Amino acid sequence: MKLFLLICLLVSCCCRVGAVNREYYIGIRETVWNYAPGNANAISGQLFAEEEQAEVFLKRGPHRIGNTYKKAIYIQYTNHLYDVIVEKPSWLGFLGPIIKGEVGDSITIHLKNFASRNYTLHPHGVRYTKENEGKLDSIPDQNLSKVNRPFECKWYSSIREKTGQVKRDLN
Numbered sequence: 654m655k656l657f658l659l660i661c662l663l664v665s666c667c668c669r670v671g672a673v674n675r676e677y678y679i680g681i682r683e684t685v686w687n688y689a690p691g692n693a694n695a696i697s698g699q700l701f702a703e704e705e706q707a708e709v710f711l712k713r714g715p716h717r718i719g720n721t722y723k724k725a726i727y728i729q730y731t732n733h734l735y736d737v738i739v740e741k742p743s744w745l746g747f748l749g750p751i752i753k754g755e756v757g758d759s760i761t762i763h764l765k766n767f768a769s770r771n772y773t774l775h776p777h778g779v780r781y782t783k784e785n786e787g788k789l790d791s792i793p794d795q796n797l798s799k800v801n802r803p804f805e806c807k808w809y810s811s812i813r814e815k816t817g818q819v820k821r822d823l824n
């Protein structure tokens with residue numbers, strides 16, 4: 654199973670000293686996730702128990718996983734020990750961390766897979782080499798984080814001086 658992670662690249666203040674390498678430690682862990690929390694349809698307000706369709710999909714059965722099932726999530730940690738979580742805004746939900754870069758920066762991702770399957774990480778909004786693109790079929794076995802094995806990838810900010818933020822912008 655592939656899990657695509659939405660990566661947002663944000664630009665911050667232009668009054669920087671110079672380009673830096675930004676390091677991110679991301680652990681992939683499995684959790685039990687409720688895909689339809691609450692007891693009612695969030696759009697219509699109708700109770701799941703009263704919706705014929707919901708009943709079919711939210712109940713576990715021989716051919717259905719039900720509303721609660723395991724999910725692999727990407728969690729940011731403070732360092733290579735992967736024991737202290739970096740808090741993220743609640744609106745990100747199950748999405749991974751926001752990865753930030755400024756003009757000229759490079760970004761190193763240290764990915765460690767604590768889950769039971771192999772996963773990968775594919776960026777948008779940065780430059781990368783074939784070995785660092787995270788596409789499973791591009792270079793077999795090199796673009797994924799195997800179970801319990803660390804994986805490292807390096808990306809480069811594609812933000813140009815012209816399109817980066819200016820001094821008056823907030824960081």
Ligand SMILES: [Cu+2]
Nearest residue numbers: 775776777788
């Ligand atoms: Cu892509």
